[in-house]
Amino acid sequence: MKLEFSHRLGDSWRELADVIPIPNHEQRRFERGFEPRAIWDWLEDWQRLSELPEHLRSIGRIDLADLWAEAQRESSDQFYRDCITRWSDARYELDKRFVQLTLLLDQGEAAQGPRWQVHERFGALADVLEHVPEQAVVLLGPPGSGKSTLLRHYAMDRARDVLDYGDAGSRTDAPICFWLSLNDYKAPLPGDPLPSPHAWLETRWAAANPMLPPLTTLLREQRLTLLLDALNEIPHAGDEPVRLWKDFLQQLDRDYSGNRVIFSCRSLDYSASLSSKELPVPQVRIEALSDAQVQQFVELYCPAHASTLWANLAGSPQLELLRTPYYLKLLVEQTVAGEIPVGRAALFTGFVRQALKREVDSGHALFQAGDLLTARDLTRLTHGTWRTACELPGRGILFGKLSALAYEMQHRHGANEASQIRIDLDDALDILDHELAIDMIKAGVALGVLDEDLGREELLFVHQLLQEYFAAHRLAAALEPALLQVQWQADRVSPSLQETLASLADADPLPPLPATGWEETAVLAAAIVEAPETFVADLMAMNLPLAGRCAAQPDVEVSDALAYQLRWSLVERSQDADADLRARIAAAVALGELGDPRFERRTGPEGDYLLPPLIEVPAGMYTMGSDEGHYDDEGPVHRVELASFCMGKFPVTNAEWALFMQAGGYEDERWWVTEADRAWQRGESTAEGPKRQWREFRNSVKADFDGFRQRSNLTSVDIENGERIIDMSEEEFEAVLEGLYPPGQQTQPAYWNDDAYNHPAQPVVGICWYEARAYCAWLSAQTGHDFRLPTEAGWEVAARGLEGRRYAYGNDHDPAHCNTFDTHIRRTTPIGVFPGGETPKPACIADMTGNVWDWTSSLYQPYPYDPADGREAPSADESSGRVVRGGAWRDFPLDARASCRSGYGPAVRRGFRVWCSSPIRS
Incomplete structure (x- = not known):
C-alpha cells in the first residue's frame, strides 16, 4: 500500500507541503515512497481538509479521505494476517487438549481465609474471558507452562475470527489484540524513571502499526485487548512497575472502560498483586498436567515409544519435573527408545545437542570445524561420547561464549530479578568480545536458543529457561557466593x-x-x-x-x-x-x-511406609475445657484422668499419605472396618454429609442473621457471603452444593492436585473421618502397633500440657508461633515450623495451634467428657458429628485455642494426626 499510495499521490505532496508545513526530512521520506501518515498527523482532525484548496482535495481523481480510508482498510487486514502468520510459527504450537485453567476470584483485602478462591475450571482462555466481567486478569503458571503461548494463540484466534466472519468494510472497527513482552518495559536511560504504561504502550503501538488508528483511539472505541506477557520480567527492581500498571488499570477503568488487559506472570514471582479493593483483578492459574494427561501426551506425540516412555515416567521423580507441554515436547523430540533424561538440565542438554547435530548434518557453514566448533567437538557429537549427561562441546568457543552471554545478561539485570532479558545488540557484542561475535549470534539463532529483534537491534534467549540453562553452565564453572x-x-x-x-x-x-x-x-x-x-x-x-x-x-x-x-x-x-x-x-x-x-522409611507387609515420630504424654489428672465464655460447648471446666499415650508429633503429611495410596489403601476393604466406613469407600455417602452441614449452617444464619453478623470473628466478606447464601433459592443453593460435593467414589484427598496444599511436607488435607480411620488401620497392620485417632481429651491434653496452656505454645497469642489467619500465610505450612511447649521447643508436639483442623475419634457431645458414655464408639449415630481440634490457617486465634472444639459430619474433609498406645522403638 505504501508504493500505491505514493504513486497515486505523485508530486502533489509538494503542493500539500505549501499548505501544511512538512519538515525536510519528512519530504525525503515521501520521495522515497514511504507512507504519508505524517500528513494526516499534522491535520488536527479531518475537518481541516475543508481548508485545503479545492484541487488538492482530490488528487489523481481520488479523494484524500477515501484514499486514507482505503489505506487503513488494507493495513487493518494486513495486521490480522500478520498476527496469524507470526503466531502460527512451529515454535508457538499449542495443543489445547492439554490446557486446564482455574479461575480464582479476589475475595477482597478483608477476606477471612485465602484471598483467592477457586471459582471454576476452563479449557480455554477465551472461555475464561467470556465468563469474567473484570477488564483485567493475570495468567499465572510455573516455568514452561505455556503462559506466553496461550496469549499468542488468543491473539491468533481473534484475528482468524475477524478475517473469517468480518466483511472488509467492518474490519476497521473490529477488535484488536496487541501482544507485548514486558521485559521491554524499562526506563529510557539508566537512572531515569519508568515511563507511564499508557505512554509506553502508545509509543510501541505507533512504531509497530503506523497506518492504524492511534492506541488512544482504539481504547476510546473499546476495541483493544492488551496481551502483556511476563510481568515478572520487567527489568526493574521492587514493586514500582506493578504499582504503575495498577494505576494504569485504574485509568483504563475510569477513562476507557470496555477494553481488556491480560497479564502473564510466573506464579512464584507474583508477590505484588495488581488487584485492589476498587478494581479486582482475577487470577487464572495454569494447572500442571495430570498423570492421565502426561500419558495421553506421550501417546499422541511419541506413539512409537509411548508405552516404554510412560513406564519409565510413571511414579518417577522425573515425572514431577515434566508436567508441562514445554518439557514434554522437549522430551518426546529427543527420546530414541523411550528413555528419559535424569533431570531438566539433561533435558535441555539433549535439546541443544539435537539442534547442533541437525545443523551440522545440514552442512550449515557456521557449524563446520573452526573456532566456533573444533573437529574434536564434531567427532564427539557424531559418536555421542560425552563425559557427563550435561556436557556441551567445549573445545570450540561457541558454547562457552553463549554461556558467558547468558550469565552476564542475568548478572547485569540486578539482584532479586529473575527474568528473560533483552539486551542491546552492541552490548551483546561487547560481552562476547570476539571477532566472530556476529557468527556466534547467528549460530545461536540457528540452534533455536537465541532470538534477534532486528527492528530494535536487541537480542534475547528464546525462553527464560534456556537463558537460565546457559547461565548455569557459567555458574557451574565458578560459584559466586554474593x-x-x-x-x-x-x-x-x-x-x-x-x-x-x-x-x-x-x-x-x-x-x-x-x-x-x-x-x-x-x-x-x-x-x-x-x-x-x-x-x-x-x-x-x-x-x-x-x-x-x-x-x-x-x-x-x-x-x-x-x-x-x-x-x-x-x-x-x-x-x-x-x-x-x-x-x-x-x-x-x-x-x-x-x-x-524424622520419619523413618520402613517396609511392612503392605509395602513401604513412613513411621511417624511420636511424643509420649505422661499419665495424669488433667484439666479440660474453658470457662472463658467464648463458646458454650467448652464448659464446664472439668478434670480427666488419662493413662500415658503417644501422640504423632506432626499431622499426617502428604508424603505419608502417598504411600497409603500407592499400597492401594482406597481399594482394600480391610482398612475400612465399619459398615459406615465401607459405605463411604464405595461412594455411597461421600457427598451427603458435607451438604447436610452446609444446609444446617444456612438455616442457622437465616434464623438469626443479626446474631451471625455480630460474631467477633467475621469479616465484612464473611457477612456478604452469608447474605448471598441466604438470598439463594433452594434450587440455587442445592446446585452450588452439587458442584462443591459431587457424589461417587473418592480415590484421593480433596486437594491432592492443588499446588497450594500438596507439597510432601504439608499436612494432608481434604481427608474425611473415614479416610483417617482407614489410614490408621493400614499403619497398624504395617507396624504391628495400635494406631488410632486421638480422643478429643487426649488431643487437648497433648496441646495444653501439664501447664494447661491456652495455646499449644503458651498463653498469649503470637502469630509468629502458629499458622492462623493473622499470620497471613494463607495456606498450610510444612510440618514442624511451629513447635509447642511453654517455650516453643523442638521436643514438643508441633502444629497444634492453627495450620489444619485435626480429626479426633470422639462424637461431638456435651461436656463433661466421659469415654464410657458411648462417644468413643466407632459405630454410632453421626448426626452430631465428630470432634475436630486445633483450628486452621484460615481461622482466627480464638478458634485455634487448645480448648476450642467443633463438630463436623464424618464425610467432611479436614486433616488429622495419629495416636498410639505406646512408644515404638527402633
Missing part, C-alpha cells in the same frame, strides 16, 4: 516479620523472603557441575534451603554424609527461634523435597 547469599536471621531481615505483617491487608498472603533471582540457575548448575558434592556443600553456607533443593534433584548426586548433614541442618533451621518465620518455612519446604529424617 549471587546466592540470603539473610535468614530474624534480626537481620529487613523489613522484619512484624513490619511486614503490619503492612499487609487482611487477606494478603505473607510474601516470602526476597529471592536472589539465581535460584533456578543454581538448581540447573548443581546438575551440570562436575563436582556436585562441593557445589552443594559450598552453597549450604550461602543459602541453606537452596542447597537442599539442589540436592533433592534426581540428577544431583551427593554423598549420604552430606545429605544427612543437609537434612538435619534444615530441620534445625525450620525450628530455630532466631530464624525469621519465612526462613523457617523455606527450610521446611526444602526438607520435604529432600526427605525428612
Whole structure:
C-alpha cells in the first residue's frame, strides 16, 4: 500500500507541503515512497481538509479521505494476517487438549481465609474471558507452562475470527489484540524513571502499526485487548512497575472502560498483586498436567515409544519435573527408545545437542570445524561420547561464549530479578568480545536458543529457561557466593516479620523472603557441575534451603554424609527461634523435597511406609475445657484422668499419605472396618454429609442473621457471603452444593492436585473421618502397633500440657508461633515450623495451634467428657458429628485455642494426626 499510495499521490505532496508545513526530512521520506501518515498527523482532525484548496482535495481523481480510508482498510487486514502468520510459527504450537485453567476470584483485602478462591475450571482462555466481567486478569503458571503461548494463540484466534466472519468494510472497527513482552518495559536511560504504561504502550503501538488508528483511539472505541506477557520480567527492581500498571488499570477503568488487559506472570514471582479493593483483578492459574494427561501426551506425540516412555515416567521423580507441554515436547523430540533424561538440565542438554547435530548434518557453514566448533567437538557429537549427561562441546568457543552471554545478561539485570532479558545488540557484542561475535549470534539463532529483534537491534534467549540453562553452565564453572547469599536471621531481615505483617491487608498472603533471582540457575548448575558434592556443600553456607533443593534433584548426586548433614541442618533451621518465620518455612519446604529424617522409611507387609515420630504424654489428672465464655460447648471446666499415650508429633503429611495410596489403601476393604466406613469407600455417602452441614449452617444464619453478623470473628466478606447464601433459592443453593460435593467414589484427598496444599511436607488435607480411620488401620497392620485417632481429651491434653496452656505454645497469642489467619500465610505450612511447649521447643508436639483442623475419634457431645458414655464408639449415630481440634490457617486465634472444639459430619474433609498406645522403638 505504501508504493500505491505514493504513486497515486505523485508530486502533489509538494503542493500539500505549501499548505501544511512538512519538515525536510519528512519530504525525503515521501520521495522515497514511504507512507504519508505524517500528513494526516499534522491535520488536527479531518475537518481541516475543508481548508485545503479545492484541487488538492482530490488528487489523481481520488479523494484524500477515501484514499486514507482505503489505506487503513488494507493495513487493518494486513495486521490480522500478520498476527496469524507470526503466531502460527512451529515454535508457538499449542495443543489445547492439554490446557486446564482455574479461575480464582479476589475475595477482597478483608477476606477471612485465602484471598483467592477457586471459582471454576476452563479449557480455554477465551472461555475464561467470556465468563469474567473484570477488564483485567493475570495468567499465572510455573516455568514452561505455556503462559506466553496461550496469549499468542488468543491473539491468533481473534484475528482468524475477524478475517473469517468480518466483511472488509467492518474490519476497521473490529477488535484488536496487541501482544507485548514486558521485559521491554524499562526506563529510557539508566537512572531515569519508568515511563507511564499508557505512554509506553502508545509509543510501541505507533512504531509497530503506523497506518492504524492511534492506541488512544482504539481504547476510546473499546476495541483493544492488551496481551502483556511476563510481568515478572520487567527489568526493574521492587514493586514500582506493578504499582504503575495498577494505576494504569485504574485509568483504563475510569477513562476507557470496555477494553481488556491480560497479564502473564510466573506464579512464584507474583508477590505484588495488581488487584485492589476498587478494581479486582482475577487470577487464572495454569494447572500442571495430570498423570492421565502426561500419558495421553506421550501417546499422541511419541506413539512409537509411548508405552516404554510412560513406564519409565510413571511414579518417577522425573515425572514431577515434566508436567508441562514445554518439557514434554522437549522430551518426546529427543527420546530414541523411550528413555528419559535424569533431570531438566539433561533435558535441555539433549535439546541443544539435537539442534547442533541437525545443523551440522545440514552442512550449515557456521557449524563446520573452526573456532566456533573444533573437529574434536564434531567427532564427539557424531559418536555421542560425552563425559557427563550435561556436557556441551567445549573445545570450540561457541558454547562457552553463549554461556558467558547468558550469565552476564542475568548478572547485569540486578539482584532479586529473575527474568528473560533483552539486551542491546552492541552490548551483546561487547560481552562476547570476539571477532566472530556476529557468527556466534547467528549460530545461536540457528540452534533455536537465541532470538534477534532486528527492528530494535536487541537480542534475547528464546525462553527464560534456556537463558537460565546457559547461565548455569557459567555458574557451574565458578560459584559466586554474593549471587546466592540470603539473610535468614530474624534480626537481620529487613523489613522484619512484624513490619511486614503490619503492612499487609487482611487477606494478603505473607510474601516470602526476597529471592536472589539465581535460584533456578543454581538448581540447573548443581546438575551440570562436575563436582556436585562441593557445589552443594559450598552453597549450604550461602543459602541453606537452596542447597537442599539442589540436592533433592534426581540428577544431583551427593554423598549420604552430606545429605544427612543437609537434612538435619534444615530441620534445625525450620525450628530455630532466631530464624525469621519465612526462613523457617523455606527450610521446611526444602526438607520435604529432600526427605525428612524424622520419619523413618520402613517396609511392612503392605509395602513401604513412613513411621511417624511420636511424643509420649505422661499419665495424669488433667484439666479440660474453658470457662472463658467464648463458646458454650467448652464448659464446664472439668478434670480427666488419662493413662500415658503417644501422640504423632506432626499431622499426617502428604508424603505419608502417598504411600497409603500407592499400597492401594482406597481399594482394600480391610482398612475400612465399619459398615459406615465401607459405605463411604464405595461412594455411597461421600457427598451427603458435607451438604447436610452446609444446609444446617444456612438455616442457622437465616434464623438469626443479626446474631451471625455480630460474631467477633467475621469479616465484612464473611457477612456478604452469608447474605448471598441466604438470598439463594433452594434450587440455587442445592446446585452450588452439587458442584462443591459431587457424589461417587473418592480415590484421593480433596486437594491432592492443588499446588497450594500438596507439597510432601504439608499436612494432608481434604481427608474425611473415614479416610483417617482407614489410614490408621493400614499403619497398624504395617507396624504391628495400635494406631488410632486421638480422643478429643487426649488431643487437648497433648496441646495444653501439664501447664494447661491456652495455646499449644503458651498463653498469649503470637502469630509468629502458629499458622492462623493473622499470620497471613494463607495456606498450610510444612510440618514442624511451629513447635509447642511453654517455650516453643523442638521436643514438643508441633502444629497444634492453627495450620489444619485435626480429626479426633470422639462424637461431638456435651461436656463433661466421659469415654464410657458411648462417644468413643466407632459405630454410632453421626448426626452430631465428630470432634475436630486445633483450628486452621484460615481461622482466627480464638478458634485455634487448645480448648476450642467443633463438630463436623464424618464425610467432611479436614486433616488429622495419629495416636498410639505406646512408644515404638527402633
